Amino acid sequence: MRIVVAMRQLADLVEELEVNDEGTDIDREFVKFVSNEWDEAALEEALTLKDELGATVTVVALDEPDVDQTLYAALAKGADRVVKLTGNDPDTWVRSRERAQRLASFLAGESFDLLLTGVQAADDLDGQLAGILGSLLEVPHAAVVVGVEGSDSKVRVIQEMGGGLLGVSELDLPAVLGIQAAKQTPRYAPISRIRQAMQTGEISEHEVELSDASAQVKVRRLYPPESTGAGATMLKGSPKEVAAEIIEIIKSKGLV
Amino acid sequence: MSVDVLVIAEAVAGEVPDVTYELLGKGRELSDGFSGELALVLAGEPSPQNLFGAADVLYSMSGMEAGYCAPQWEMSLGEVIRSAHPKVVLVSTGTVGIDLAGALATQFDGVLASYVIDAVMEGGSLVVTSQLYGGKLLSEVEIDSFPAVLSVVPGSFASDVGRVVGEPRREVIDVGGSLSSAKGIAIELREPDSSGVDITAAPLLVSVGRGIGSKENVELVAELAEAMKAPLSASRPVIDQGWLPKPHQVGKSGKKVKPTVYLAFGISGAPEHLEGMRSADVIIACNTDAKAPIFEVAHYGTTLDLFDLVPELTDQVGG
Numbered sequence A: 001m002r003i004v005v006a007m008r009q010l011a012d013l014v015e016e017l018e019v020n021d022e023g024t025d026i027d028r029e030f031v032k033f034v035s036n037e038w039d040e041a042a043l044e045e046a047l048t049l050k051d052e053l054g055a056t057v058t059v060v061a062l063d064e065p066d067v068d069q070t071l072y073a074a075l076a077k078g079a080d081r082v083v084k085l086t087g088n089d090p091d092t093w094v095r096s097r098e099r100a101q102r103l104a105s106f107l108a109g110e111s112f113d114l115l116l117t118g119v120q121a122a123d124d125l126d127g128q129l130a131g132i133l134g135s136l137l138e139v140p141h142a143a144v145v146v147g148v149e150g151s152d153s154k155v156r157v158i159q160e161m162g163g164g165l166l167g168v169s170e171l172d173l174p175a176v177l178g179i180q181a182a183k184q185t186p187r188y189a190p191i192s193r194i195r196q197a198m199q200t201g202e203i204s205e206h207e208v209e210l211s212d213a214s215a216q217v218k219v220r221r222l223y224p225p226e227s228t229g230a231g232a233t234m235l236k237g238s239p240k241e242v243a244a245e246i247i248e249i250i251k252s253k254g255l256v
Numbered sequence B: 001m002s003v004d005v006l007v008i009a010e011a012v013a014g015e016v017p018d019v020t021y022e023l024l025g026k027g028r029e030l031s032d033g034f035s036g037e038l039a040l041v042l043a044g045e046p047s048p049q050n051l052f053g054a055a056d057v058l059y060s061m062s063g064m065e066a067g068y069c070a071p072q073w074e075m076s077l078g079e080v081i082r083s084a085h086p087k088v089v090l091v092s093t094g095t096v097g098i099d100l101a102g103a104l105a106t107q108f109d110g111v112l113a114s115y116v117i118d119a120v121m122e123g124g125s126l127v128v129t130s131q132l133y134g135g136k137l138l139s140e141v142e143i144d145s146f147p148a149v150l151s152v153v154p155g156s157f158a159s160d161v162g163r164v165v166g167e168p169r170r171e172v173i174d175v176g177g178s179l180s181s182a183k184g185i186a187i188e189l190r191e192p193d194s195s196g197v198d199i200t201a202a203p204l205l206v207s208v209g210r211g212i213g214s215k216e217n218v219e220l221v222a223e224l225a226e227a228m229k230a231p232l233s234a235s236r237p238v239i240d241q242g243w244l245p246k247p248h249q250v251g252k253s254g255k256k257v258k259p260t261v262y263l264a265f266g267i268s269g270a271p272e273h274l275e276g277m278r279s280a281d282v283i284i285a286c287n288t289d290a291k292a293p294i295f296e297v298a299h300y301g302t303t304l305d306l307f308d309l310v311p312e313l314t315d316q317v318g319g
């Protein structure tokens, strides 16, 4: 089985996100970029399938800040090949439609059975990647996937339908899946192995030129939620004082 | 009159979710703005107690297989869209929306806005607000080319305006014939595991998020829960890491809870978590990040470190 995993970099949500001067994107200059957590689940699922069934795992990502680190870590965890797609401006917001087009252009020259990617990314204004990519490639796709069982010509997928309900279906291959959770928590690559991958592994580069940009919504402004005034009353003081206040509030509701 | 707004009912297991009525209410407003009709598309036949009176037209996709298969839904909804020609398609950010909004927008050469929390007409354009970066930022976009697909965060609109008695015009679209060429089949729906803790009935919930850092640390919050005689609940990452079993999960893919008091420790307040607990009477949140979105819905908040606050709470409750 040939598996391609599409991964990406994303501003670290733990950081303070500032808006740029134009007010239409985050200020990318001083933020830390990390790999999208759901893509890490997709990589884990691919590596698990490789362990179970035997598979080759190719990881592909656009040129975005610190992407080399993510690609080397993927090699260290067991990916067979890592590819960086160049041609996009690494310092601008690549929207999901364009991302899908760039990946589709690469995939046109690849033969694969499964493409796995994260179910979502926190800046997916233009929709989630798996559905768009599946549609561009005209192959079946499914997202919010929490289980993947492969066979030769079909894949059985388990999707979360909300409220704990699971939907099981079978898709023809090749297929594109948006992974919500892997069978196990993503494996960890020790620094020494990542260093080794940096010395002996290789990131191959593949340039993608897009002729026509696809339709996407125009961003008028990006802004932090204005506190509606309905926001929280902040409790001030030492842990002891705040704890006492919280218990008072709970008691006033007849609880505890 | 033409159909201008089409709402997709995500009634996969037969039951119509609340969000469908929320979308119908919003859809009514938008279709009135376009001076066009509002349609709803449903897999199968409506049951008599379904209240679809807000819509002018009800499309039933007949011949659908039981269960859920994304390629089949994509194909069937594609047929309805070809027939109805809506300007705007409304779906939620549930599984059907995550699966198909992007695919349908691509197929029909339309634009798509996701994580939508508001949409209003301004002249002939739609001005749409979305929640990005886990709710840390909002974006405002203008849509003036159609078709447009909006994938809406559940809970963004009131559902009562959309829940109206009435008889929309019926259109049956038989998809049964073409489904054999879909590249997938539905196998089964599995009901949720009902064993384990029931977090939906308790008046007080003590909830823990990824801020707790490790499985061992969860114990600290478990002690507080025990002292308060309340069940311990959690956000999704805590479950995915294997720190607590699935029945403890609150949110979109976990349980919807409505306790009198919800205590949240180290939970950021992502839209998918809020979906499960925002209607609690009193929400008290502890998060070291003063800008965490949880404080937008919390009634009381503190930026104290949970590792300082939780043991203090346990002490005081126990003492």
Ligand SMILES: Cc1cc2nc3c(=O)[nH]c(=O)nc-3n(C[C@H](O)[C@H](O)[C@H](O)COP(=O)(O)OP(=O)(O)OC[C@H]3O[C@@H](n4cnc5c(N)ncnc54)[C@H](O)[C@@H]3O)c2cc1C
Pocket (backbone or CB within 6 Å): A119, A120, A144, A180, B134, B208, B209, B210, B211, B212, B234, B235, B236, B237, B238, B249, B250, B251, B252, B253, B254, B255, B265, B266, B267, B268, B269, B270, B271, B272, B273, B276, B286, B287, B288, B289, B292, B304, B305, B306, B307
């Ligand atoms: C289809 C789908 C369904 C989903 N369903 C669900 C669902 O049902 N339930 C759910 O919860 N999520 C769900 N999610 C995931 C959701 O998007 C978020 O990833 C998740 O809610 C984040 O959990 P969290 O707040 O615990 O973690 P994070 O977002 O990582 O937040 C951790 C917080 O802890 C704070 N913190 C860190 N250390 C401390 C400390 N010492 N003291 C106090 N605070 C601290 C940080 O400031 C941060 O805000 C779903 C996602 C998708 C795509």
